[in-house]
Amino acid sequence: MAYPNDYRYTSEHEWVAPQGGQARIGITDFAQKQLGDIVFVELPAVGAELVAGQAFGTVESVKAVSEVFAPVSGKVTAVNAALAQSPELINTDPHGNAWMVAVELSDPAQAGKLMDRAAYEKFVAEEEASH
Amino acid sequence: MSENPTPAPSSTRRTALNAAHRRLGGKMVPFGGWDMPVEYSGIVPEHRAVRERAGLFDVSHMGELSVQGRDALQLVQYVTSNDAGRLSLDQAQYSGLMTAQGTFVDDMLVHKFSDNHYWLVVNASNCDKDFDYICEQNRFDAQVVNVSDGYSQLAIQGPLSVKILQPLTSVALAPIKYYWFTTGKVLGVDCIIARTGYTGEDGFELYFDPEHSERVWQGLLDAGAADGMLPCGLGARNTLRLEAGMALYGHEIDATTTPLEAGLGWITKMSKPYFLGKDVIERQAQQGVERKLIGFEMTAPGIGRDGYPVLHGGKPVGQVTSGGPAPALNKNIGMAYVPSALAVPGTGIEIQIRTRTVPARIVPLPFYKRAR
Numbered sequence: 381m382a383y384p385n386d387y388r389y390t391s392e393h394e395w396v397a398p399q400g401g402q403a404r405i406g407i408t409d410f411a412q413k414q415l416g417d418i419v420f421v422e423l424p425a426v427g428a429e430l431v432a433g434q435a436f437g438t439v440e441s442v443k444a445v446s447e448v449f450a451p452v453s454g455k456v457t458a459v460n461a462a463l464a465q466s467p468e469l470i471n472t473d474p475h476g477n478a479w480m481v482a483v484e485l486s487d488p489a490q491a492g493k494l495m496d497r498a499a500y501e502k503f504v505a506e507e508e509a510s511h
Numbered sequence: 512m513s514e515n516p517t518p519a520p521s522s523t524r525r526t527a528l529n530a531a532h533r534r535l536g537g538k539m540v541p542f543g544g545w546d547m548p549v550e551y552s553g554i555v556p557e558h559r560a561v562r563e564r565a566g567l568f569d570v571s572h573m574g575e576l577s578v579q580g581r582d583a584l585q586l587v588q589y590v591t592s593n594d595a596g597r598l599s600l601d602q603a604q605y606s607g608l609m610t611a612q613g614t615f616v617d618d619m620l621v622h623k624f625s626d627n628h629y630w631l632v633v634n635a636s637n638c639d640k641d642f643d644y645i646c647e648q649n650r651f652d653a654q655v656v657n658v659s660d661g662y663s664q665l666a667i668q669g670p671l672s673v674k675i676l677q678p679l680t681s682v683a684l685a686p687i688k689y690y691w692f693t694t695g696k697v698l699g700v701d702c703i704i705a706r707t708g709y710t711g712e713d714g715f716e717l718y719f720d721p722e723h724s725e726r727v728w729q730g731l732l733d734a735g736a737a738d739g740m741l742p743c744g745l746g747a748r749n750t751l752r753l754e755a756g757m758a759l760y761g762h763e764i765d766a767t768t769t770p771l772e773a774g775l776g777w778i779t780k781m782s783k784p785y786f787l788g789k790d791v792i793e794r795q796a797q798q799g800v801e802r803k804l805i806g807f808e809m810t811a812p813g814i815g816r817d818g819y820p821v822l823h824g825g826k827p828v829g830q831v832t833s834g835g836p837a838p839a840l841n842k843n844i845g846m847a848y849v850p851s852a853l854a855v856p857g858t859g860i861e862i863q864i865r866t867r868t869v870p871a872r873i874v875p876l877p878f879y880k881r882a883r
Contacts, residue, residue: 420814440814442555443554
């Protein structure tokens with residue numbers, strides 16, 4: 381699966397897709413492959429404040445619970461209701477329909493400091509080689 | 512799926528099929544000292560394959576202990592809870608390996624080969640402990656031999672098991688009753704063919720010389736491909752046995768639990784002469800048990816997992832012994848010990864899931880029973 385060019389990525393395998401002062405956030409294809417079949421997602425409520433680097437939710441596979449970390453700081457303006465019904469969307473469409481939250485960015489420049497696609501692909505290749 | 516290149520640490524044991532699992536892209540994990548596949552294509556599709564069609568498991572890490580000699584039955588009877596004296600030739604029974612305190616050293620299947628020869632098929636992680644324990648308790652004219660290294664074990668489980676296995680053997684499979692076994696050739700390889708399993712489905716467990724492992728494994732996979740049989744790992748093995756309400760040592764049963772607490776009175780035969788722990792269990796039967804193993808299902812979104820606290824009216828009353836999603840039931844389920852007074856189906860409880868308490872309801876076990 382290709383990593384979108386206009387997204388930015390973290391070393392914890394979250395992505396952020398900035399659009400002006402807003403951004404959507406999710407987890408990457410690499411993350412979903414590591415986790416296996418996703419069966420449950422716990423997300424914050426609209427209005428919650430995300431702090432870059434802090435956990436804001438959990439993604440659960442059959443066997444394990446994994447925290448999801450905020451790539452950027454911001455206020456949650458929307459939560460993807462589809463994930464409550466169909467958590468497996470994270471496995472099938474991690475970069476698109478399985479977005480987790482939309483936020484109003486505290487600092488629109490923050491996302492630009494994260495890994496771009498090329499850097500993330502290199503990072504993932506190194507992770508895969510060492511596993 | 513890509514081949515898994517990372518080798519296990521050298522102290523970890525491997526079954527004869529380790530390379531085959533890696534070639535299939537199995538996600539390998541350490542389990543009880545063994546390097547085993549937890550999943551290949553995914554726990555959920557593997558689980559559903561077993562419920563709807565068939566799945567194939569490498570369970571060669573399990574232990575086989577042979578009890579032989581003039582007093583073989585006496586030794587087996589002395590250390591176990593069930594009555595092996597009721598077994599016919601070629602019959603097996605589920606049983607507990609008991610301490611003198613009436614608690615579990617392990618659970619296992621006891622197979623009768625002859626009046627002087629029994630097999631105990633035990634958990635991989637307990638095999639050495641069980642062997643040492645039975646030897647310590649052996650005050651009889653009997654010999655105990657750990658024959659585990661001499662056998663690979665595969666489990667084919669699911670409603671299509673007979674259909675898929677039959678063309679590979681001249682042994683008539685349909686007449687083999689549940690929990691009976693026989694010997695014969697499968698794909699030309701001498702096997703013990705037992706109608707047993709740990710999934711709650713129909714199926715067989717095959718025991719054979721490890722030298723033929725790749726041939727039998729691949730032959731079965733090829734034979735079952737057209738019917739949609741999948742290789743299945745330990746992840747699905749766990750979700751399947753949980754749905755079937757089957758105990759896992761170290762979770763529902765251990766050295767602190769008695770059969771009566773665990774709902775295993777049915778494998779505890781008080782009509783037997785003295786066996787280790789019988790007197791404690793008898794006392795408990797008279798006085799009543801203080802806690803009981805129950806099944807629960809979550810009644811609001813959330814997964815109550817192993818070790819999570821169980822509450823009743825906000826007060827902690829126990830903890831989850833095994834819990835997780837039930838892929839064939841589309842629910843989240845689990846088992847837990849609660850005070851006996853609360854152990855009634857319909858009772859509302861709560862599970863502490865990180866910072867929230869999430870409601871659940873006690874339900875009868877098993878969660879799933881196959882259509883017969």
